[in-house]
Amino acid sequence: MKDFEFHNPVKIFFGKEQMVKISSLIPAGNKVMLIYGGGSIFKNGVYDKVKEALKGFSVTEFGGIEPNPYYETSMKAVKIIKEEKIDFILAAGGGSVIDATKFIAAAAVYENGDPWKILSENEAVKASLPFGTVLTLPATGTEMNKNSVISRKSTTEKFAFSSPYSYPQFSVLLPDAAGSLPRNQAANGVVDAFVHVIEQYLTYPVNAPIQDRFAEAILITLIEEGPKVYANPADYESMSNLMWSATMALNGLIMCGVPGDWSVHSIGHELTALHGIDHARTLAIVLPGLWKVLREEKSGKLLQYGQRVWNITSGSEEERINAAIEKTADFFESLGIKTRLSDYGVKQDTIDKIVRRFEERKWLALGDRGLTTPEVTRKALEFQL
Amino acid sequence: MKDFEFHNPVKIFFGKEQMVKISSLIPAGNKVMLIYGGGSIFKNGVYDKVKEALKGFSVTEFGGIEPNPYYETSMKAVKIIKEEKIDFILAAGGGSVIDATKFIAAAAVYENGDPWKILSENEAVKASLPFGTVLTLPATGTEMNKNSVISRKSTTEKFAFSSPYSYPQFSVLLPDAAGSLPRNQAANGVVDAFVHVIEQYLTYPVNAPIQDRFAEAILITLIEEGPKVYANPADYESMSNLMWSATMALNGLIMCGVPGDWSVHSIGHELTALHGIDHARTLAIVLPGLWKVLREEKSGKLLQYGQRVWNITSGSEEERINAAIEKTADFFESLGIKTRLSDYGVKQDTIDKIVRRFEERKWLALGDRGLTTPEVTRKALEFQL
Numbered sequence: 001m002k003d004f005e006f007h008n009p010v011k012i013f014f015g016k017e018q019m020v021k022i023s024s025l026i027p028a029g030n031k032v033m034l035i036y037g038g039g040s041i042f043k044n045g046v047y048d049k050v051k052e053a054l055k056g057f058s059v060t061e062f063g064g065i066e067p068n069p070y071y072e073t074s075m076k077a078v079k080i081i082k083e084e085k086i087d088f089i090l091a092a093g094g095g096s097v098i099d100a101t102k103f104i105a106a107a108a109v110y111e112n113g114d115p116w117k118i119l120s121e122n123e124a125v126k127a128s129l130p131f132g133t134v135l136t137l138p139a140t141g142t143e144m145n146k147n148s149v150i151s152r153k154s155t156t157e158k159f160a161f162s163s164p165y166s167y168p169q170f171s172v173l174l175p176d177a178a179g180s181l182p183r184n185q186a187a188n189g190v191v192d193a194f195v196h197v198i199e200q201y202l203t204y205p206v207n208a209p210i211q212d213r214f215a216e217a218i219l220i221t222l223i224e225e226g227p228k229v230y231a232n233p234a235d236y237e238s239m240s241n242l243m244w245s246a247t248m249a250l251n252g253l254i255m256c257g258v259p260g261d262w263s264v265h266s267i268g269h270e271l272t273a274l275h276g277i278d279h280a281r282t283l284a285i286v287l288p289g290l291w292k293v294l295r296e297e298k299s300g301k302l303l304q305y306g307q308r309v310w311n312i313t314s315g316s317e318e319e320r321i322n323a324a325i326e327k328t329a330d331f332f333e334s335l336g337i338k339t340r341l342s343d344y345g346v347k348q349d350t351i352d353k354i355v356r357r358f359e360e361r362k363w364l365a366l367g368d369r370g371l372t373t374p375e376v377t378r379k380a381l382e383f384q385l
Numbered sequence: 386m387k388d389f390e391f392h393n394p395v396k397i398f399f400g401k402e403q404m405v406k407i408s409s410l411i412p413a414g415n416k417v418m419l420i421y422g423g424g425s426i427f428k429n430g431v432y433d434k435v436k437e438a439l440k441g442f443s444v445t446e447f448g449g450i451e452p453n454p455y456y457e458t459s460m461k462a463v464k465i466i467k468e469e470k471i472d473f474i475l476a477a478g479g480g481s482v483i484d485a486t487k488f489i490a491a492a493a494v495y496e497n498g499d500p501w502k503i504l505s506e507n508e509a510v511k512a513s514l515p516f517g518t519v520l521t522l523p524a525t526g527t528e529m530n531k532n533s534v535i536s537r538k539s540t541t542e543k544f545a546f547s548s549p550y551s552y553p554q555f556s557v558l559l560p561d562a563a564g565s566l567p568r569n570q571a572a573n574g575v576v577d578a579f580v581h582v583i584e585q586y587l588t589y590p591v592n593a594p595i596q597d598r599f600a601e602a603i604l605i606t607l608i609e610e611g612p613k614v615y616a617n618p619a620d621y622e623s624m625s626n627l628m629w630s631a632t633m634a635l636n637g638l639i640m641c642g643v644p645g646d647w648s649v650h651s652i653g654h655e656l657t658a659l660h661g662i663d664h665a666r667t668l669a670i671v672l673p674g675l676w677k678v679l680r681e682e683k684s685g686k687l688l689q690y691g692q693r694v695w696n697i698t699s700g701s702e703e704e705r706i707n708a709a710i711e712k713t714a715d716f717f718e719s720l721g722i723k724t725r726l727s728d729y730g731v732k733q734d735t736i737d738k739i740v741r742r743f744e745e746r747k748w749l750a751l752g753d754r755g756l757t758t759p760e761v762t763r764k765a766l767e768f769q770l
Contacts, residue, residue: 001625003400008393014642015388207622209606210629217598224594237592240386244595244641253638256629257399 001208001257008252010144011170014244018172019046022053022090025132025170030087032057035077035101037065037093044180046136050092060084065093068272068279069100071116071152074107078115081108081129089131091168094185095140095192098133102148102166105129118161119150125163132170136177138243139189139280141196141250143171151273158273160265175243179234186233186242187335188280190226193246194219194331195264195283202291202301203259203368212304215254219309221245223331230335263367264290267377270354277344284332284339289380290372291325297371341384351381386593386642393637395529396555399629403557407438407475410517410555415472417442420462420486422450422478429565431521435477445469450478453657453664454485456501456537459492463500466493466514474516476553479570480525480577483518487533487551490514503546504535510548517555521562523628524574524665526581526635528556536658543658545650560628564619571618571627572720573665575611578631579604579716580649580668587676587686588644588753597689600639604694606630608716615720648752649675652762655739662729669717669724674765675757676710682756726769736766 013021026032032054041047051059062077080086081104091101105128107115117123135143142148146166151158178186201215222245228238248254267290268282277285295302299321306312306324315323329339338344341351358364358374366372372380398406411417417439426432436444447462465471466489476486490513492500502508520528527533531551536543563571586600607630613623633639652675653667662670680687684706691697691709700708714724723729726736743749743759751757757765 001622001629003402004397005403006397006399007395010392012389012391012641014391017388018390207626209609209626210602210633213602213606214599217595217602221594221598237386241592241594244386248595256397 001206001211002259004257006252006256007164008144008167010168010251012144012173012247013170014173015240016176018174019049019053019134022050022132022134022172023056026057026088026090030057031060031085033060033062033077033081033086033089035062035065035089035091035097035104037063037067037097039063040180041092041136044136044177046092046134046174046177050090050134054090060086065097065100067096068151068158068276069096069103071103071119071150072154074100074104074150075115077104078107086129089129090134091131092134092136094135094137095142098135098142098168099140099148099150101131101133102128102142103150103161105131106163106166116152119152119159120157122161125161125165128163128165130169132172133168134172134174135243136174137181137185137189138175138178138239138246139192141193141247143168143173144247144251147250149269156273158269173243173247175236175240178239178243179236181233183230183233184336186229186239187226187337188278189246190222190229190242190335191284191332191337192280193242193249194222195280195287196249197254198287199261199264200255200258202298202305203261204298205300205304206258208258211254211256211258214248216305216308218245218249218254223309226331226335259368261368263372263377266363266366266372267354267380270357271346271350274350274353275344275346281337281344284337285341285344285384286380288325288329288339289383290376292383293376293379294371295321295325297369339384341381348385351378354381386591386596389642391637391641392549393529393552395552395636397529397558397632398555399558400625401561403559404434404438404519407435407517407519407557408441411442411473411475415442416445416470418445418447418462418466418469418471418474420450420474420476420482420489421446421448422452422482424448425565426477426521429521429562431477431519431559431562435475435519439475445471450482450485452481453536453543453661454481454488456488456504456535457539459485459489459535460500462489463492471514474514475519476516477519477521479520479522480527483520483527483553484525484533484535486516486518487513487527488535488546490516491548491551501537504544505542507546510546510550513548513550515554517557518553519557519559520628521559522566522570522574523560523563523624523631524577526578526632528553528558529632529636532635534654541658543654558628558632560621560625563624563628564621566618568615568618569721571614572611572722573663574631575607575614575627575720576669576717576722577665578627578634579607580665580672581634582639583672584646584649585640585643587683587690588646589683590685590689591643593643596639596641596643599633601690601693603630603634603639608694611716611720644753646753648757648762651748651751651757652739652765655742656731656735659735659738660729660731666722666729669722670726670729670769671765673710673714673724674768675761677768678761678764679756680706680710682754724769726766733767733770736763739766
């Protein structure tokens with residue numbers, strides 16, 4: 001493995017009876033902003049529990065964070081935070097609410113002009129309001145990392161940022177709240193976590209057996225638990241296993257000392273920005289296409305993945321790689337997640353637009369070993385037409 | 386799985402070129418105590434590198450920490466720390482040096498009389514001097530946890546303590562320094578890490594598939610890498626994989642939401658206290674014996690372990706459990722670690738003494754589900770005579 005640094009200070013509280021601990025985790029006397037999304041926390045009981053836990057604190061509410069949260073919405077929260085001199089933010093909901101909160105918390109103390117530069121120009125975040133999270137939807141892993149992805153409505157752009165100042169102080173993980181999710185959102189969570197692992201695992205061998213096996217552990221668990229959660233999101237034990245899998249998928253651990261790819265995400269973000277397709281579904285479209293193009297370059301890990309995760313042990317290397325790609329796409333489809341662009345009404349003109357954008361941004365060598373050139377991106381998406 | 390909390394704030398720096406970062410991790414102007422053991426850091430080059438990294442700091446050295454570090458030695462360091470008003474401790478060495486440092490750091494600011502009470506009476510640690518570590522020996526995982534084990538020479542007692550104040554601020558992990566270890570110490574590290582995993586994994590099934598597979602990932606990696614490191618500790622890649630395995634074995638992660646046992650350790654500590662047997666070797670003696678006694682109660686996990694870790698898939702349940710126990714003991718023996726009490730000259734009188742101690746301390750139901758009664762301890766040790 002390569003040299004690495006690892007640090008993850010997030011305090012995790014997992015399970016049924018954890019909400020009561022929130023009050024002791026926020027400094028007494030703090031003015032708190034409670035940020036949430038489209039209102040699911042009113043249906044799953046989390047709103048009432050949070051309000052109960054925040055008794056004694058002055059609380060300002062800010063609802064309406066969208067899936068693929070917008071810069072524009074986030075900046076409205078920033079304005080209120082400054083006006084009301086908010087000290088601490090509590091995010092309650094899924095990955096979008098938490099990602100928006102990370103941006104809001106950084107933007108609220110940003111002193112270098114328009115905070116959009118954090119996203120568009122990779123301006124370093126140098127401070128943040130402290131915040132905690134209450135997670136009701138397993139998927140992105142944002143509850144235990146320093147990353148965030150924000151979209152800009154006016155320009156249909158979508159960018160990520162990452163900062164050591166953007167770790168939640170704590171995250172309360174609630175599998176029971178996730179039990180009231182619609183099945184398609186639960187399925188999105190499974191695929192999102194799955195592809196997060198793949199981006200860190202399916203590159204090339206570097207003799208890092210612990211990291212490889214941890215990655216495979218998460219993948220196998222998602223393959224086992226995903227269908228159970230898709231059949232019945234209220235299956236508490238399976239939802240718990242999915243939620244912990246999704247957290248472990250992107251908390252930095254399986255990334256230690258190994259190369260990453262992340263070009264599936266870079267391409268997928270464009271499909272969300274241009275067509276509003278759910279993040280996880282964009283990943284399910286792009287991944288099989290990218291593997292079809294880079295099957296030679298990624299053969300070492302594709303064969304290992306096929307064998308250890310899908311138990312593919314017979315056939316030529318070519319056949320085993322085909323089977324690994326097919327099993328993966330079939331798994332996504334079995335969760336109701338379509339893997340073809342035509343399933344979403346996306347055509348060649350979108351592929352052209354994405355390739356042009358990458359060229360304009362000089363994104364000429366994305367991902368693992370810079371293999372994902374604009375031409376590879378084109379071919380990968382054309383495989384999925 | 387069960388509800389759980391997880392928090393591990395230790396900053397990890399892993400690999401060859403990490404030592405230079407130390408100076409930026411200790412507050413400027415701090416008076417530093419450098420603690421080390423029997424002098425191996427002079428042979429493996431770590432001493433020179435640490436001194437180079439600490440240029441500009443006032444450094445007081447305290448060497449001579451023993452394997453199974455003594456309370457008595459630790460208290461000498463505490464006296465110097467108070468006299469010299471030390472602000473920060475840097476531990477350089479293996480698990481014993483780091484464990485001693487955790488106790489010294491807590492004892493230096495303990496205000497409730499004799500710090501021995503932290504160990505003998507489980508008095509809560511409420512503060513600690515800050516400290517960092519430089520790890521040169523993979524084994525105990527203490528570099529990334531809040532635990533410590535200390536012995537008292539005058540009473541031949543050995544106790545553990547654990548405190549959220551006892552996390553290192555940072556740990557620099559140096560597989561190359563470990564390359565100069567004697568083979569038997571490398572083997573000790575493999576077995577120590579192996580049994581740490583077993584204590585958290587081999588209890589009873591609670592539907593925690595991520596935790597189980599992470600545990601199995603570490604065990605399989607130790608089985609693969611252990612013999613390579615035993616053959617040649619200077620094999621950098623294998624030593625790296627062993628070192629990261631040992632850290633992951635006991636940093637709280639695989640313990641999330643699952644029951645623990647730890648009675649192998651409780652029994653093993655007595656063998657060290659009474660006969661000075663290396664910690665890892667005591668674990669290698671006790672574990673097979675305990676499994677022979679508790680084979681029924683632990684059958685679910687013993688069968689899973691046999692199948693997933695050792696690929697034991699044929700035979701009756703009884704035969705598969707026998708094979709799992711045998712493979713484990715054979716693995717220890719293959720690393721030159723003897724698993725019988727007679728190999729160490731220990732006889733029935735020691736067993737009687739340990740059982741009597743447990744009874745006197747009212748340790749009547751140790752471990753997983755309280756299964757390890759004094760009578761079970763007696764039988765387990767008698768199996769290994």
